[in-house]
Amino acid sequence: MTALVPETEPATAPAAARSASRTTLAAVGALARFEARRLLLRVPVLLALAGYAAWIGWRTLQPWDDYPALQDADRATQGGPLLVGLAALLCANHAVLRSRRRDTERHLAVLVLPQGHRTAAHALSVVPLALLSAAGVAVQFTWEALKPGAVGRGSVAELLVGPLTVLLFGATGVLLARLAPSAVAAPLLVVLFFLMFVGAAFPFSGQETGAAWFAPVVGGPGTHPLPSALLGRPAGWHALYLAGLALTAALLAVLVSGTRTRTVRAGLAAALTLTVLGGVVQTGGVPQVTTAARLRASLTPEKDQTCVRQGTTAYCAFPEWTPRIGDWARVVRRVQSLAGGPAHGQRLLVRQRVEARYGLYDDAALRPSTTPHQVTVGTSWGGNRVPEFSTAVAAVLVAGDEKTAGELCDGRMVTVMWLSLAWQSDPESQLRHVRVDDSVTGPAVVLSRTEPLTMTAGQTEVVRALLHQPFYGVAARVKAHWSELTSPRISTARAAELLGVRADAGADRCE
Template identity: 55%
Template sequence: MTTMPPAPEVTGRPSAGDRPWAAVLALARFEARELLLNIPVLVLLVLYLGYSLYGLVTAEQDGMTDYPVLQNADRASQTAPQLVALAVLLCVNHAVLRSRRHGTDRQFDVLPVQPWRRTLAHALSAVPFAGLVAVVVGAEFAWAASKPGAVGHGSFFELAVAPLSVLLAGVVGALLARLIHSAFAAPLFVVGLYVLLAVFSIPSSGSDPHWLHWLSPVVPESGGDPLPSDLLGRPAAWHALYLVGLTVALLCGAVAASGQRTRTVAVATAVALTATVAGIAGQSPGDARDLAAARATASIRPEEVQSCSVRGTVTYCAFPEWSGRTADWAGVVERVQQLAGGRRDRLTVRQRLEARYGLTSDAALTPLTGPGQVTVGTAWGGNRVPEFAVGVASVLVAGDEEAASAVCDARAVTIMWLALAAQPDPVSAFVHVRLDDRTEGSGFVLAPTDPLGMSAGETAMVRALLDRPGEAVAAAVRDHWAELTSPKTSLTRVAQLLDVKAPEKEDSRDACEA
């Protein structure tokens, strides 16, 4: 009778072999595929890609982004990818908890891949999604930069925020799963984080808490007109360092929570925390005095930092990054001048902005008092073109912007016809420059500075003029320029001069009294 030797006793965890990191990468690839098959990730990823594609298509239609400002285009890429980050956080957390839900934790204990390596693999499964976001962000920015009307300078660090936030979300999902073994932890964390960020974004004592504001993964700061890149004052590089350090520190925390508490992990944690603290310190101070002074100069005395060029009788002054856009402004000015009988008044088109209140301020510009001075903003394309035409026509008719802002008489008819007839689609432009988006009744017309008031009768006369041949109206404007630009000329007389039906009553004051 033969006896079998006793089976050797298992005294330790099976070896992962000579290539333990290959197993981690293989598991990360598998988990990435599993993430892609999760409904939240798939739906929000498709939604993000569709939104990006839709933005490119509609931009070509409305013309608002035919002239992008690149220091705004890089920040605009940060918000939409948070949909992907949200889905990655929830689904990575769900994947890490899979073994606990299915009761297979004990079976995993006999596998050669240790728990901390599995945690690392789950965190790395977010890398392909961060890479996809980086590709989309880069493509959007490259598309904007390739347009002939693009101005300004983008920032690599601003573009890096979106993919870094997706990586951070994957690490947070893995860490939460290792600390709290509940499927409700991640959704509650997301809700709590949203409430926390909403509270920090509320102004306190007239200003945002700057250092808390920048602890958010994404700080888009949008709403105001574009500023020159040297006036942004955004600590983009420090913020990117903060995100990298925070991601690595939380990853080390997830690895340590999985049982890997070695000296290497401790050193990596210390380095990551140092980088995080350095990033927080670098991004925490508010606007420096030099930046505030530069913003004040650009807002109050822009001529000190602008370069000017002369085209005919018109001088165009712009901030350095916008110097290539003067040809577009000149095209509008020349068309309005031609409709005004080929007038060659000496004009100064000056680019202006209000930078003293930061990037989110949408403060109105006050009218210029100098004769022949016309304001143009830093945004261009779409509705900004007919609005600028209104400003040019107002100065040609009234003499200066301050006088034009007080126009409340029949001169509004001449101003509006000059501005609208210079547009490719005058009726559509009329709709877009009106504050109420209507071409009937009284209302206000947008301009680079103060809006222009129009009465119901003036509105009807402008519509009638747009239906007439432009050459005939231009000839009448040229022949009767003195009367048409006089504040004493009645609305009825203007109708006679331009050969359109006069309103039943003189109502040129009702827009001013609205």
């Protein structure tokens, strides 16, 4: 008996195409993983990663960084990945040119993967390095966010800039290898990029708007943090621009390598669209609503602030800074506890002030307030900002208002500086920190968010002598002679006499 065996249907063309496509994708993935491992083990990349890790540790462990504003901390993560990106550009370019250097291109041409697919694998090999950079960004920002003194909030778009820069530079290295297959092209481009984006030689560097946004990293943290609502940075559009540019470079490299399929052309068109869209919108300038908010915060901050009263002092701060009121209050209590007369129980108003009308990177001093018993506090804290604020409190207690305090030229400066420094753990060190030239001898300008105070050489000597005297003895004499020590007619020599120190007071500036 003969059995009938049905004939097997031949594989259809679409099924064969799908199978071939899966095989090709698997081969591209395998090559990408192989090249990624080689890329991560290259000496320039290892050195860049080590330098990046050291930079993160150095930056986040600085004493002045114990009180970060997270809307600045996110931008501070963008500089380190530039170094990793430059290494990615150099090493990805070197990897693509390997077959040319070793004269193996003709052998690779007979393999299942054409040059375009191998180029795609090289572009994909940069992704793990970008992910490592993203991990570094996450570590740095999380480290800052977990500090007890952290305030504000960060932006995901700002945090993406570093990893996207690594992707962009790596894709640029691959594209350069296909357009200019020369061993010197990538090193020259690395030097050019280093000068432009690390050495600040970019023509529009330092600008807040316009063509400055065509650079990968646009501006770092400002001198003084601003509330998040006042930043007006097109961070989301910039991230879109960088992502589109990186994808454009990668797909263009695939295209010039000979793979001109419909998928590649469509992807390139989409990437160019994203790049143009992000590039155009990001250069549109500061939104009008942000400009209005900056004006309001600079001229009438009370409209945006939250006020809290602790003891006899009211503290008014922008909402993101209200957790810092406790730090300000501790300084005010310590300074005011040393004052005598009416100043000991004087009601004060500590108001946070910013100057945002002239952009994010302006460092203009604030106009001193003429409101009696109002003290200005800025948005920075930690380091020399503590004795700076302490001096501002002492100056208002002695002079009555900031405008008058900025004009002190007599012996009252001795009282101001002793009140500011005496309560601190290392007063002479704080004296150095609060002076612009970091000196403890001679005349100097004293740091201030408003009009700076000035000390003569004689006043410096008297203050230093007081700081070496027994604390409680000087405190008792300050309270006992408060009226005369805060009189506009007192000289530095008379202040030294009342406080029981012998020092060369010299002449006052107003004599």
